[in-house]
Amino acid sequence: MSSNLRLRLRLAVRNLIRQRRRTLLSGAAMVVGMALLVFSRALAEGGHEDWIDAGVRLGSGHVSVQAPEYRRQRTLEHRMSSDDRRVVEAALAEPGVARRLVAEAPRLAVQGLASSASSALPVGVAGVDPTAEQGFSLLPERLEAGRYLEPDDRLHAYVGARLADRLDLQPGDRFVLTAQDASGEIVGQMARVVGTFRTGIPEADEALVQIPLHTAQEWLGVPGDVTSIDLLLESSRAVRPVVASLATALEAGSNPVIPLDWREAQPELDAAVRMDDWADYVFHTILFGIAALAIINTILMSVMQRTREFGVLRALGLRRAEVGRLVFAEGMLLTIVSGLAGMVLGLAVVWLFFRDGLDFSSLMKEEMTAAGVVIDPVIVPRFHPTQIAQSLFFILSIGILASIYPAWRATRIDVAEAMKFSE
Amino acid sequence: MTAGEVRDGEIPAAVRTENLWKVFEHDDIRVEAVRGVTFRIDPGEFVVLAGPSGSGKTTLLNLIGGLTRPTDGQVWVDGREIGSLPDRELAELRLERVGFVFQAYNLLPVLTALENAEFTLLLRGVSPAERRRRVEKLFERIGIAGLEDRLPGKLSGGQQQRVAVARAVVGEPALVLADEPTANLDTATSASLIDLMAELNRELGTTFVFATHDPLLMERARRNVRLVDGSIVADERRD
Numbered sequence: 001m002s003s004n005l006r007l008r009l010r011l012a013v014r015n016l017i018r019q020r021r022r023t024l025l026s027g028a029a030m031v032v033g034m035a036l037l038v039f040s041r042a043l044a045e046g047g048h049e050d051w052i053d054a055g056v057r058l059g060s061g062h063v064s065v066q067a068p069e070y071r072r073q074r075t076l077e078h079r080m081s082s083d084d085r086r087v088v089e090a091a092l093a094e095p096g097v098a099r100r101l102v103a104e105a106p107r108l109a110v111q112g113l114a115s116s117a118s119s120a121l122p123v124g125v126a127g128v129d130p131t132a133e134q135g136f137s138l139l140p141e142r143l144e145a146g147r148y149l150e151p152d153d154r155l156h157a158y159v160g161a162r163l164a165d166r167l168d169l170q171p172g173d174r175f176v177l178t179a180q181d182a183s184g185e186i187v188g189q190m191a192r193v194v195g196t197f198r199t200g201i202p203e204a205d206e207a208l209v210q211i212p213l214h215t216a217q218e219w220l221g222v223p224g225d226v227t228s229i230d231l232l233l234e235s236s237r238a239v240r241p242v243v244a245s246l247a248t249a250l251e252a253g254s255n256p257v258i259p260l261d262w263r264e265a266q267p268e269l270d271a272a273v274r275m276d277d278w279a280d281y282v283f284h285t286i287l288f289g290i291a292a293l294a295i296i297n298t299i300l301m302s303v304m305q306r307t308r309e310f311g312v313l314r315a316l317g318l319r320r321a322e323v324g325r326l327v328f329a330e331g332m333l334l335t336i337v338s339g340l341a342g343m344v345l346g347l348a349v350v351w352l353f354f355r356d357g358l359d360f361s362s363l364m365k366e367e368m369t370a371a372g373v374v375i376d377p378v379i380v381p382r383f384h385p386t387q388i389a390q391s392l393f394f395i396l397s398i399g400i401l402a403s404i405y406p407a408w409r410a411t412r413i414d415v416a417e418a419m420k421f422s423e
Numbered sequence: 424m425t426a427g428e429v430r431d432g433e434i435p436a437a438v439r440t441e442n443l444w445k446v447f448e449h450d451d452i453r454v455e456a457v458r459g460v461t462f463r464i465d466p467g468e469f470v471v472l473a474g475p476s477g478s479g480k481t482t483l484l485n486l487i488g489g490l491t492r493p494t495d496g497q498v499w500v501d502g503r504e505i506g507s508l509p510d511r512e513l514a515e516l517r518l519e520r521v522g523f524v525f526q527a528y529n530l531l532p533v534l535t536a537l538e539n540a541e542f543t544l545l546l547r548g549v550s551p552a553e554r555r556r557r558v559e560k561l562f563e564r565i566g567i568a569g570l571e572d573r574l575p576g577k578l579s580g581g582q583q584q585r586v587a588v589a590r591a592v593v594g595e596p597a598l599v600l601a602d603e604p605t606a607n608l609d610t611a612t613s614a615s616l617i618d619l620m621a622e623l624n625r626e627l628g629t630t631f632v633f634a635t636h637d638p639l640l641m642e643r644a645r646r647n648v649r650l651v652d653g654s655i656v657a658d659e660r661r662d
Contacts, residue, residue, distance in 0.1 A: 007545055014533035312529040315490055316543055316590075317518025319511055416482075416491035419525065419602075 004322075012330040015302065022298050027338035029294035030398070033287050034342025035349065038391055040287075042350040042381035043358070044280045048273050049382050052236045055269040056262050057138040058199060061105065061230035062239050064260045065091075065246065070227055071260065076110060076182045082224040084257050091249035092231070100238040103136040105129065106226040108216045112179030114159075114209060116167035123163065123207050125177055127216025127226075136232050139197050139210065146171030146195030153212050157191035160205040161198040169193050177209065181220045189219040236262070237384070288398060291339075295402035299331040303406045310410050311418025324411040331403025339395030343388070350381045357381070435502035437598050437630040438464040438487050443496035445482050445653075456482040458653035459496070464632060464646075466597065469624045471641050472634045474650035480634035481602050483650065487632065488521055488600045489513045501597050518546055522591030522629075526603035528583040530575040530590075536562075536582075537571035540589040547594065561589045565619050581612035588616065592623050598630045605637045617643050 016023045056062050065088050070078035080088070085106070092101060108127035113120055130149035134140055140148040144161045157177070159169065169175055174192050181187045191211055198205055217223050233242055239261045246259040263270040303310070310323050318326075357380035445457040456479045464470055472480040485491045486498055489505045498505050501520050505513060517523075522543075530539045540561065541554040549557075562568045567585045575583055584604060591599050601620070605613035617640055624631050633640055641647055649657035 004546070010538075011531070011533060018533050308527075308529065309531060311490075312523075312525070312531070314514070315488065315517065315523045317514050317546055319514040322514075414491075416485045419485075419490070419529075 008326050008329040009333070011326055012333045015306075015330055016334055019298075019302060022301065023334060026294040026298035027334060027341075030291045030335060030338035031342040031345060033291035033294075034339050034391065034395065035346035037284055037287050037394060038343050038346025038387060039349045039381065040280065040283065041387050041390065042346075042383055043379055044276070045384060045387070046357070046382035047379045048276065049236060050379060051273060051276075052262065052269065054138065055266055056232065056236075057136065058201065058204060059262070059269075060107075060228060060260075060265045061136070062233040062236060062262050063231040063242055063246070064228045064262075064265050065231070065250070065257055066228040066260065068256070068258050071264070074109070074111065074227070076180070076220060076222060076225075076227070079108070079182075079222060079225045079227050080229070080257055085224070085226065085229065087250065088229050088257060091246050092229075094245050094249055096245040097242050097249075100233050100242050101231060102234055103132065103232040105132045105136040105230045105232075106213060107228050107230060108213060108220070108222065108226045109228070110179045110216075110220065112177050114163065114167060114175055114177055116169055116173070116175040118168040119166060121163060121166060121207070123177070123209050125179060125209050125211060125216065127213040127220075128210050129213045133210075136230070138199070139204075142197040142199045144196045144198045146193065148195055149210060149212060153194065154215055155189075155191050156194035156212065158195050158197060158210040159193050160208045161196040162202070162205040163207060163209070164193060164196045166206070169196075171195055177211070177219075179220065182222045182225075187219060187221075189215070191215075288394060292398045292402045295331060295335050295398060296405060298334065299327065299403055299406040300409065302330065303327055303410050307413055307418045310413045311415045314413070314415045314418070320411040323413070324407040327410040328403045328407040331406060332399040335399030335402060336395060339391075339398065343391045343395070346391070347383070347388075350383050353381050354383070355380075435466075436463045436499060437466045437468065437501065438632065439499040440483075440487070441497045443483070443486060443498060444494045445479075445486060445491065446494040455653050457486060457493075460650075460653070460655055461496075462648065462655060462658065464630060466630055467624070467628045468646055469621060469631045469644055470633065470646045470648060471644035472632065472648050472650060473636060473641050475636065477652075478650040479653035480650050482653075484600050484602050484632065484634040487598075488523060489517060518543055519594070520597045522594065522596040522599040524584070524587050524591045524599065524601035524604045526606045528575070528580070528587045528607075530583055530586055532575050535572050535574055536567070536578065536586045539575065539586055540593055542590060543594045557593055558589065561593055565589060566615075580607050581609075581616065584608060584612075584616055585619070588620060588623075592627065592629060595627060596629065598632065601631065601633045601635075603635055603637070604633065605635065605640055610639070613637065613639055 067078040067080060092098065092104065106129055110125050112123055112125045114123040128149070130153065131151050139158065149156055149158050167175060171193050174190055177189045177191055178186060217225060231242070233239060243259045243261050250257055250259065313323055313326070357378045359378045440460050440462055443457055443460040444455070447454045447456055460483060472483055474480050482491070486493055487500065489500070489508070493506050500516065503516065505516060508516065531542070534542070537555070537558050540558045544554045544557065559568070559571065562571060565585050565588065567582055570578060570582060575586070578586065605616060608616060620631055621643055623629055633644065635641065645661050647657070647659045648655055
């Protein structure tokens, strides 16, 4: 370290200690601001991840592999054959995908009609693999009556509770599903209600029926085929690399299928998360501003009180820029030390709530849903190494922004006038 | 030939001014603090700029030290015209060739006596061991040995001014400019400080220029330049 830099640091440290009370007050503002920033980022990250997790578990996963046209026309015409499925399975075995994959669920979905003795209602019918769904979907957990589908089930159906009410169905009751098969014929399938579920989301509770995958394939005349293979990943952060790996691997197939991420598959959820992100950014900008103002106030006050001192330094041979650097070092030192302390405090609070999370259920009288997702009242803050990088970026930005103006002011001091200044 | 030019074989002046003016204007009020001053100070002189308050002696000292720019005229320090020097070179000149002593001592309050005294050496890149050696020798010489680690707030006025003198002369500048250095000191302390500066002037050959109205200092000076209303009205030399 050059002796000039050592001198700058020494002067900065001692001047900050000299104005102990002011330094402590602005340092405390920075510590609290930074801790809040870190904690609220972790909370937002945890909340969003829970939100996305709930959304993708009730929907089509973090990534859904399907024929490109299926996204626009949800008909059996755009299904995936057994050959396509083998290509997908090979792509899923790629190391970049396999290590991030938590569960996969092959699904055959069609629009149809559910009819009972009392009524007939439009429904979405999903043929599913019960074993795969247990580790993937939230529906088995949302059981209201009866039980979930089992691997040996054949003519059984797991039905939304409000749909069951409207059709006046109980577990054990029979009803008929009608849909268009692969050849365009309208075909019917008798099913028996094995259980009902309640998610809190009207679209699912009022209009969703799950039946075993092989039953659906036989009924619709598409043995071995599916409309999508949905993937559950370790976190939403894994989506981008997995989609990239899959896109590359799947391009090789003769009848290409594509990976769609949850943002494309569930645009309402994407929009809700983005809106929430913006609200967070506004909050963080306010915190950023408060912390920056606290620092700028301290350093500027210090500069104004030490006008004579800066005059002396100039008289002794320090250049304007060197005086500015001295003040800048003081601001940066205060910001970095208090910012790092705030970051550590914020991370400690994150760690404290890491296991049990924060329970907001007392604030939510009823179940809250947004963008097709039930909001979990317990939010577990989530830590990610990028939060440290973000925090360091924030600290340095605040330091630079808050120190630059006082430093500039210090360089503008008129030496002869400064000598007349009394502290 | 102008006042700043140096004839063959002639020693350059420590300070030289040519028709020097400094005018302050503020809210339609015009104050002519220095009015057409032309004079020369040779190396090794021990000079007092004397005069009543408002006579322009501090402004003249500031002009010589490059702390303020002249409104008109020129100043040469150590043979260099400083009015047109860029900030960087002016700072360098002050660091290398000029030492300052102020009425209010103006030590940096967060640095110890030793750190204050060695400040200009540190800026010049002198090694820590050499800095310490030179400062300790000087402290011994000016009678403040043992006070190296004290902060200015823990020193008496006389001790602080001695540290300030040490800071001004430790880098062996060609010129020391002192503005009312004894104004805040009692008579005995003033006399002792003047003795010290006179000795340093004799031993090191350093030129001392004082702005003062302290009779004690005027008595000891070998040259008295008297200013009234920004102009030199008398310039007396004493052997």
